[in-house]
Amino acid sequence: MRVAVIQFPGSNCDTDCQAALASFPGVMAEIVWHKETSLTGYDAIVLPGGFSYGDYLRCGSIARFSPIMGAVRTAADSGVLVLGICNGFQILCEAGLLPGTLLRNNGLLFRCENLQLRVENTDAPFTSVLHEGQVLDIPIAHGEGNYFADPETMKQLEANAQILVRYCDASGNVTLEANPNGSLGNIAGICSHGRNVFGLMPHPERVCDPILGGTDGRGIFQSMIEWTASHDAKK
Amino acid sequence: MANPKITPELIAKHGLSPEEYEKVLSILGREPSFEELGVFSVMWSEHCSYKNSRPELRKFPTTGPSVLVKAGEENAGVIDIGDGWAVAFKIESHNHPSAVEPFQGAATGVGGIIRDIFTMGARPVFLMDSLRFGSIEGDSKQAKTNRRLFAGVVAGIAHYGNCIGLPTIAGEVYFDESYSGNPLVNAFCLGILRHEQIARGAAEGVGNPVFYVGAETGRDGLAGAAFASRELTEESKADRPAVQVGDPFREKLLLEACLELLATDCVAGIQDMGAAGLTCSTCETASRGGTGVEIDIQLVPQRAKGQTPYEVLLSESQERMLVIVKKGQEDTVKQIFEKWDLPYAEIGVVTDDGQMRVRNGDEVVVDVPARALADDGPLYSREAAPFTPPAPLDLASVPQADPLKALPSLLAHPSIASKRWVWRQYDHMVRTGTAVLPGSDAAVFIVREANKILAASTDCNAIYCKLDPLVGARIAVAECARNLACSGAVPIGVTDNLNFGNPHKPENFYQLRAAVEGISEGCRAFNVPVTGGNVSLYNESPAGAIDPTPTISMVGRIDDAAHLTTQAFKGQGDQIILIGETGSELGGSHYLLAIHGRKEGAPPVLHFEKEIAIHHALLGVIRKGLVCSAHDCSEGGLAVALAESCFGTEFGASIDLGETGQRADVDLFNESQGRIVISVSPSNRSLVESELKSSGVSFRFIGTVTAVPDLSITTGASVYTWPVRDLNDTFEKTIPSLMEG
């Protein structure tokens, strides 16, 4: 599988994502500079975390106009997997590839810590090898991860089961205390209506190696790999 | 605009003494221009010239088989870590800028130290921070100010480090009245590089073009270097518009562009523009290269209109570098900097006449021998006041506090309480290498590209240094090494930040001298070189000088991931052993300070030989895979260390110290040096004990890790028991509730 990890000016989890992906056999992860305009030949695209354009103005607001974003949109429209992590999620929202937006954490401070996510739905290319209700230990690191969407959009997200992961406590309960940033419905990550675009605030690439304290991030990448393989087989 | 006339007042305003001005006259053989006066002023400030401290700094041990670049040679020292890989690291202060504007002051401090590291050709991989503030407790105006400074500094470090994508993996924060009005903000950065990638800050090759790359020059931090070398007074508020604003986004681009450029072999020399900006970088590169440099101010990319040559020369705008390019390779520079959307300009050339020459178009405004500026500045041997070591504390004068109450009070002292509120604001995981997160002894970082495991810690107990600077400095080094040993690491190098008051006052100068002495002794004892550091003097507020604070940062190496050890207990039934001897001293302890409000006595004794034997013995059993957890006793003594080892686990501990013949408060809270609490599985206990015995270190079995989540300590006939959860709540909630109220 060939994966493009987009490097925006100010991306800083690009090589982390590349390394995490490369730890899966058969995955080729390449860094693609944001001034490129084509993404043909890639099975999946990752928009990594970081502070694209310094996150000045609003997170992701400038990156969404980068030359590469046209190609990301085309790829997303044609069903290619697009994963946005942290700043990548913010960019996808700003670009309208995912609904809603990410506001400043309600506690106003940047938060970097390990916490738990509950898998809400496994009918998506990003969660297919996980099981519903599974609790994942995955860290966050953001100052603006407070997911917000208008009531109509929230209804649709629920109705279409687009909410893939929510913040929860260690036993999998979605509680107020488990919510690190004020996200509506404890939302940590959502997918698009077509289910091939996924954005989440937590960093799965940081928990892909036991020495870094866990491997719960691997399930998300593994799902993408298996989905791609079965998709290729069908083709 | 016409330049002002050089008058005695103007000279004094530039911080030059009449004798120093005489020296300027004799170097030039004429009166300096206004620009030249500015240039001498910043280059001969303490910050750039170390005129008051250099003779002392020469006492540091700086050599060793692993030293690739020595302290003082370049922007940062470089140490071999094997297989062709090396590390460059250094600590730097931004105390005064942070006092004036905490957020930007701290942020630009981080930016500056990162530039020092990538200037060496190294890719920065992690940061640490060492912070000191006045008390943040209570409703006084001063406490409010201290809270504002603390919040601003932490947010500034977070802003810069998080945005540029470097994890801040360790640090320290202390609160003490002596820092009210003069906080300390020391930032550390470590980078990794191949031996052959070491870049030099020398202007090599006569005729080579000199490039300016990075952010445009504005009127930022005018003459900040001179500012850092003065005491903070009401008047320094007038310097306020001169605050520098950091742009971590620009620096991220600059970092990537410079590393890409350095990989091309077209660079003859590279130097960051830190304090004293363009001035410092041009004359230092020329001086190191034994050449001259000529630049034209008009070619410098500028942010503001109508800046004078003086302003451009002395501006401290951030995120800029000077690059000496091999002739004929100019296009490579252009390509790379255009790719990264960064300004660049060819502003001059390397010459053979040893002069730093600055033109403003056709007019020469500065023409000074580079060497005189960079290396032949004034040097002073200041007077040190005689010092009598303090008498040991008279224990009888200290009423015994109830340990049941004293332990929670100690855990609630902001200097001891959890710093999670701080490091949760720092991305401490980016670059996916942090194997031991902040909150344990030393942090551990895996450098993926080099397949090496590094550990790092930063420490200084300034109470000890205040009471006895020599002993305090020794202890700072030993504590760093001890923290490394607890993580399973062997020290490979030290960088230090000497934070002191005005060196013209003999008692302050004694502190500086004694601290250098103590650090040197420590580094010799542990056989680690000092690879560089920073001196920050004039840390005074109207209330007086800060407690002497020689911050030590130590880097260590771990050979095998299996040796990684943390401070938290791991399993019920594990056997707890205390390595090292407990004395009877309470002098300089946090117990004495927090419970009795006294900062006095003699600090604890440190025996280097015993300390080293303990580290070796500990590493021996760690490497044999026999140790489940290891944690040293520092502020708050044994009781605090035991509580911390319970935190974050579901366990408690049942401890019996037996009949010690001492007061319970001494048993629990004394800060005898060289003590480490380890836990081992029951089946390994006898093996560990015989290993420790054969190493000749003292140790005692003191108890067991329990499933009952209580910490229970028996001494003599008294039993003290605390629910771990209560202790942990106190420990965790203190700082958040002070800060968020």
Next chain:
Amino acid sequence: MKAVVTVMPKPAILDPAGVAAGRAMEHLGLKKVRSVRIGKSIEIEVDGADEKQLHEICHDLLSNPVVEDYTLRILS
């Protein structure tokens, strides 16, 4: 052309920074703070742009229509 753009959170959106500032004002002695809302003020100087272009910039770049409203004032 000089313009000032004000970008404010929509009324329905919770503004935690505003709430925190309001609380701090009461600490500083204001009796009753009914509401504080924090948005952005952006001063722009451009050559050769028209009002329509500026509105586009406000809508696409300077504000996020999901949660923010903007007002554009042309000064000269």
Next chain:
Amino acid sequence: MKAVVTVMPKPAILDPAGVAAGRAMEHLGLKKVRSVRIGKSIEIEVDGADEKQLHEICHDLLSNPVVEDYTLRILS
């Protein structure tokens, strides 16, 4: 009482956010962006405060006088 406070970075101070936004505007087709400065706009509704108190709040809380200037407009 209703008031609007505008807090802007001082003229000589670098405004990285403004610079980044200005560049983005040029990418979006504006010909020549001379300057963009980003500050805060703060809407306040309080009972029983006077102008002097508000000025104090602006100075001590809402702006950082080291790097920012504020203007206070009382609306009602």
